[in-house]
Amino acid sequence: MSTYAQKKGFGATLWDFLTTVDHKKIAILYLIAGGFFFVVGGLEAMFIRIQLAVPNNDFVSAGLYNEIMTMHGTTMIFLAAMPLVFAFMNAVMPLQIGARDVAFPFVNALGFWLFFFGGVFLNLSWFLGGAPDAGWTSYASLAIASKGHGVDFYVLGLQISGIGTLIGGINFLVTIINMRAPGMTYMRMPLFTWSTFVTSALILFAFPPLTVGLVLMMFDRLFGANFFEVTMGGNTVIWEHLFWIFGHPEVYILILPAFGIFSETFAIFSRKRLFGYSSMVFALVLIGFLGFMVWAHHMFTTGLGPVANAIFAVATMAIGVPTGIKIFNWLFTMWGGSVKFTTPMLYAVSFIPSFVAGGVTGVMLASAAADYQYHDTYFVVAHFHYVIVGGVVLAILAGTHLYWPKMFGTMLNETMGKITFTLFLIGFHLTFFIQHFLGLWGMPRRVFTYLPGQGFETANMVSTVGAFFMAVGVIVLLINIIVTSARNVRVGNDPWGDGRTLEWAIPSPPPFYNFKQLPLVRGLDAYWLEKMEGKMAMTPAEPIGDIHMPNASFLPFTIALGLFIAAFGAMYHVDHKPWALPVMVIGLLVTFASMFLRSVKDDHGFHIHKEDLIEKTDKGVEA
Amino acid sequence: MANHELNSGNPRVDIEYRRKKSKEEMRYQIVSFTMMLFLTFIAFGMVAAKGFSHWFTVPIILLLAVVQVIFQLYYFMHMNQKGHEAPSLFLFTGLGVGLTAILTFMTIVWW
């Protein structure tokens, strides 16, 4: 029965991944797609840094620079960081709560394919007349005036992938609410699961405003509406609000899973229970809550008035408190622990000063009066790269090393991992630390070049050199992945030796049904508890019985494909292309027909029989 | 499995109890429907009458809408029954986020 036991041809494997509803395979899909877009976004970053390395450079033109800069931000946030985070959530969260799959396996697959097609659509803009060029925030005043189809690609692509993210979030929430193993109470959930929970709640409430914003923009650009046309009574500030009501929670959607990964890392490699577990949970929820109250701090200079600015400034600074709680708890987790400096732990340890630096500049930016000085300078660029690279990207790299054995059954090379770490961390600080000063000296963000003699030359060159360090670090990681996959040394269930939570209690990679018998959870760090009592495995909570599993399906792919096709129709309809409307109709028909097929065709799944499960144990295959 | 949690061994007894229960529930739902109709009449009536001032009418019809929605949520959508803790949490959080957005759009979008 096991899909891992058989050798399969390429075609069969491809079909398997196109139709899979298994959360572990979807995690791999997210990892591959997210990794690909991460490299694309990274290349765009390199182009930006090359262009800015010397004054008056003409490596790229001003217009192309705008496109590259827009796509760098959009790709990194929506198509790299989010799916990579989703990869770990999919791979690990169901295992951590002792579930056999997510609540809606079909929806899980649909979410991936929507994200994927949205991302592909967005990036096709490079080949179809130019990428979006209004910045990743796509402020209406710029976006409405933008020529060509670039912004249309942005609007439609993000709409499609946004729907995917939203249903993915709902799926995770329901999984955590309903599918925890016996004994897994909320306050025994690992911190990464908690962060998945809070993150998914943020997704649930933050993505609808984005959806609305994108719909309004789409109506304005493609169907003649006037939401942002000032001469027709419209108002561009509406876009700014809608975007940031989404956009600010979005940065917490990225950073909270990072906190989750680091919480696991600190506990595992300090070989000590996470310090202040309940305060960590409390801080997560509080950050999630406050995340919705602060969006207007991105708009201090819009002219909201002193009262609004003051309210949002204070709320923003308040977020420092729960974040501080978390920082201290991590430090105290290491304190007195027997710390092992593995690659993930190196990332975790270096994350603390890097992220704190980003947090401190965050509080500086939150002071509304001072923000008038920092606004739209490289100081802001330095700030958000310190939190996103110093927080999210470090966490993704840590998570890649930490969970690679669980996802693929083989360990990434530690020496190469440490080389990647060293290069990346040095490169990161080299690139972005100096940008604080560039900003304070007055270099505006989003400009494609600068003049010599303004004092920006050295700093920009330093920044560019740093970017190359990061690029080399990522290349070493890719080589590491190739070498590791080629060697393919198999590892057991707990390759780090200090796993604490349920995912380390089952084989790497887990069988497709995860748990032969659902485990009985007797406390926080369930697997660690059992190990401390000298047991090798979890106590089962149920006798061996038939396991119900969902059927694979190709429909998620076709539903997403239909929207992808329809988006082209919607976009070219403004050019009065005769084929545009039919294409839109066909696309929507594909989507709705697939949905209709899904609802009329019963899908009861299948059962793995008890006998097959027992037989496997006898053959010595661990389950 | 645990589907027959009310089962006392004699399905007949259980069935009758359940019938009575859902009859009773249906009665509440009819009452709430009547109340909703009534509230709608008042709201439309106040606007049709045209005699009241703007500052009087608007808060009243908003209040009537809120009351009507509470009927809809708690009786028609069964939020008064147990097992609706997660739904209420998420619905009201969504409402909180939404109301913040509405408040913002009514205060600081134009200046």
Next chain:
Amino acid sequence: MQVEEKFTYETWPAHSEKATLEAKNKFIGFWLFLGGETVLFASLFATYLALKDKVPNTSMPHAKDLFELPLTFAATMLLLTSSLTSVYAMYHMKNFAFRKMMLWLGLTALLGAGFLGLEIYEFTNYVHEGHTFTSSAFGSAFYTLVGFHGGHVAFGLLWCLTLMFRNSKRGLDLYNAPKFYVFSLYWHFIDVVWVFIFTVVYLMGMVG
């Protein structure tokens, strides 16, 4: 619990909408979705309130000049009644009375279709008065908010008909009961949104 299992009036569980794990997931998942929909509609309401009566020149119709009470009232009555009929459908589902449930669902769909018809009639009226989707920011915001709701009604209709069509011959079981239940939640939610639309858009629009 096999979802295909056949039931009788006696063996039908009290909470058929939450009897299996799949059903429980569907139930919670759909409520969460409604939580997200709340934010979606709130954003649309916010946009509408910000753009209400924002027209390029004063000769164009404002909310006060456009809306008519009788039409809105009729639409409200239709949708409100359809909420009650779907409550009846769920009542019969609880009692394992499949035919009656289908009857009430059919009535719900009919009332929903009536509502949609009125809305289309209303929109064509406004277009004749020069209040169109592209004529002003007010027009865009109005048609987007009310149209999103109308789109939800239309989707609900398709959903209801698909459900009725698919299950017309097989009666109730634990596989389709949660589907009917979730549809009824959706339908009630549409009515909840409409309550705020008729209050905030129409009634407050007429008051000024």
